[in-house]
Amino acid sequence: MYYQTISQCTQMLKNLENWLDKAEEYAGAKTFDIGVLMTGRLAPDMKPFVYQVQSACDYVKAAAWLSGQVPPKHQDNEQTIDEVRARIQKTVAFAESVTEAQYAGAAQQKVSLSWAPGKALGGEDYLLQMTIPNVYFHIAMAYAILRHNGVDIGKMDFLGPINWIDA
């Protein structure tokens, strides 16, 4: 389920992009600069909204190591809401370019992380202990920053589309 799990992480980035529309509406209605939300944070020693988005994007694209692909490098230079949207869109476009078949050998991959020199993770641990927790952590922190500041988003915006069937 590597491909399916990563596809769901990619869907979470699309959900996040929708929250940006609501953030923009809110800033318009309250007549404040949307840039205030881009630099918003939950605690003085926590990272701001733009960083949370960049980091969520990085953990989604880094899942491509599991497919044997080299993820594209993206500079962390976003400041405006349009730049944040573009970062999400190029990450989603890359993630969606990796096919299910390319993840066939994911369990046999060994993935290194730049911030843990000399260490690596097996494919399954990388997915379960690194990709999922980090993607959801940063997306949830982005959500929390917007929500704490009054943006009108709720749990169903967090979850996004759900493949319901009849009971």
Place this chain on the structure above:
Amino acid sequence: MYYQTISQCTQMLKNLENWLDKAEEYAGAKTFDIGVLMTGRLAPDMKPFVYQVQSACDYVKAAAWLSGQVPPKHQDNEQTIDEVRARIQKTVAFAESVTEAQYAGAAQQKVSLSWAPGKALGGEDYLLQMTIPNVYFHIAMAYAILRHNGVDIGKMDFLGPINWIDA
């Protein structure tokens, strides 16, 4: 990977239990009642800390539907930090009582939710679109409430144990 994914969600509850120790230390050092954090919230129309823990626990135990088990009912009556710890512990104990073999038919399960009458989800969608996003959402909101209030926890506390191997 149903069992492995749900085991990682269970591990996240154990991580959360560790944050409670740090919250208690912080309350002791600052000489405030730990109960203040139990009712803390990120926005007036968001749920408080205790609810976030209850809800994370509920989505972990509800994953047992995928194994064909009926999850135990737990009353949402926790108020104190010790009651919150007990809620986590009984949820972890139940989740860990379900074996890997019991998840063999998970993909063929059809799971209903009390808040979505008439609807259901197939096993894979239930895991990817309901269990994972909700468990991580509520655990991340619990983290955010503590962090926003100054508790000394960081990303590595969120991630918990990682199965590193040599690079």
